Amino acid sequence: MKTVAIWTVVAVVGAVCWGVLAIARGETISALWLLFAALCSYAIAYRFYSRFITYKVLRADDKRATPAERLENGRDFDVTDRRVLFGHHFAAIAGAGPLVGPVLAAQMGYLPGTIWIVVGVIFAGAVQDLTVMFFSMRRNGKSLGQMIREEIGLVGGIAALIAVFAIMIIILAVLALIVVNALAESPWGVWSIGLTIPIALFMGVYLRRLRPGRVLEATGIGVALLLLAIVSGGWIEDSGLGETLTLSKEWLVLALVVYGFVASVLPVWLLLTPRDYLSTFMKIGVIVLLAVSLIIARPVLQAEAVTDFAREGTGPVFAGSLFPFVFITIACGALSGFHALISSGTTPKMVAKESQVRLIGYGGMLMESFVAVSALIAACVIDQGLYFAMNSPAGATGGTVESAATFVQGLGFDTSAQDLAAASAAVQEETLISRTGGAPALAVGLAQVFSQAFGGGGQAFWYHFAIMFEALFILTAVDAGTRVGRFMLQDTIGNVWKKFGDLSWRPGNIIASAVVVGLWGSVLYIGVTDPLGGVNQLFPLFGIANQLLAAIALTLCTVLLVKHGKLRYAWVTGIPLVWDLVVTMTASWQKVFSGDPRVGYFTQAGVYRDAQNAGEVLAPAQDQGQMDQVIFNSTLNGILQSVFALLTLVVAAHAAVIIAKAIRANGLPTTEEPAVPSKIVEPAGLFPTAEEKRAIAEHERLVGAGSGRSEAEEK
């Protein structure tokens, strides 16, 4: 009875928040309505929908031993406390994506983005993470690619493998592009991010030599040094070093490529692992800080609910109309295919009890969605003239405060050149005009929310604090991604050339690392030098690629549901799959075939080629060299876009054949491991229920305390 009352209250609060958002037109409203609408929706979805999927659709069975219990080896297979694994999984899935996408999508207003983030995560993103994790867990933690090869077929498997690798390269390049845009011409940013390298090296040596294993100590020292690095950036800027550290985008690309290569061949303990500790603690700290400050500061939304750009598709941040482009600009936070790589493989090998995938898979993704909503709020509470001046490419704003003010006034904002100059002075940056990529705009939003919440100004500190934390975990993702890409490459080529697949063969490591870094480095360079603006051009490619990967993952899940004879529940992954295919294929079609040169890559290339043949130079290109560049980049982007879409269609077509077969046969055999009885008793959710407490006490009385763990360890 009490629970019914609680859930009724949650439902009513959620409904009221959504109602306020729906009715509010032309008046400013508090951002907290957005926050609580999201939180109440998550609570209800977790309580009811995830429960339905876990127990009715997937039939998680706690009497079955998980791979962690059966194959425990203390390394990759390791029974891990559900709360700890939740933290690990969340740290692995959430990065810069849920922060950046929503900031860019804010050009269409706060409502489309919020609705997609909340509805998308509940019915698509969290469902994907949960089901992939469950199916991988039932197969001893096999990877997404392996499962596709075994369950759909070799051709589908190869298509998926190529897609995963190519998509990873694009993702790394776009992430690196965001860092470059945030650090270019910013000596403060370059100084504090640069210092993270010696700090991480110091922590690495500390953990290896000085005090082995004392991770908390080392991380505490590291975080303190990191804060010092941020503060000291303010002094550096005014000193003689400021000039030296003002780096152009091209130099930053070179620095990142060299760094990425060195980091991926160095032993992990020296750089990657300590940097990861730093970035994880910073990440969780900032997210908690942001949630608290939003509630203290209660900022007011400056953005409109739905802007004209949503209706007309003429937005300067990225081109294209609301459908399909809001849905691909916001990938992480609503539906991210990349999560399928982490939900298969790493995490499922550590789950203690089957039912815990609900908390870790579905719950972890809801948490990421919450981060996305917070980022969207941060972008919508800043002055919207400033927002567009920051996020529109230099070709549109002209690059100076005067031209940018004219530009945003043309969009209908009354932001003056003095306002724009004051905004950059407040955060002690040379300029904020056309600082695209989302990270700087988010940092301005966070600085505003934090200084509003805690008082005392300090906008410049908070701005660089936010830039530092975004750059820190983007760099961690780039390090880790390069290494994962290197392993994939070595593994794949190892099938035909055995020696190359040997991970301890140094030349193989170096060649594979160089190839991976070279690939994302070239895409990064293309993006950075693109006259039309790299973010504007590449971000759609990134979003579509990520969601095509989601389509592949959801296809696998749907195939497995049908193969397991659960046709009547196939809609659970089938509906998000169809939706995702419609969105990504429409977007791909428009990016490839649209006659609008701002949207269609080939039309864009064609317009510039015609102009070139006529001997003209089209703005924003400034000379024939830049004309060539636009033509080359747009053609390349168009080709990549088509290849990704075709690969996904190959997987989907193969899957359709298998599904048809399985429907006729009323299910097909799968590679699921046979059930083995479990000896571990543990709660399913975050907090144990009264019944679970009784069961644990009973179990401990019968077999002695902590039996699950020590028994597994004896093997």
Add this chain to the structure above:
Amino acid sequence: MTAALTRAWEGVRWYLKEFTGEARWDDYVAHCTEHGHTPMSRYEFERARTDAAEKNPISRCC
């Protein structure tokens, strides 16, 4: 009140030690004591753990 605070502090400490993997060493020592083995040095133990991480790259998403 103090008891609740102590418990909360213990909880946070437990979580952080588990989360960072520091607790693995305590588990190992406890395991050795229980079975009467002499544990290896912490240096050797952590070294083996980090070397295993070399072949098992962490994935970090966007």
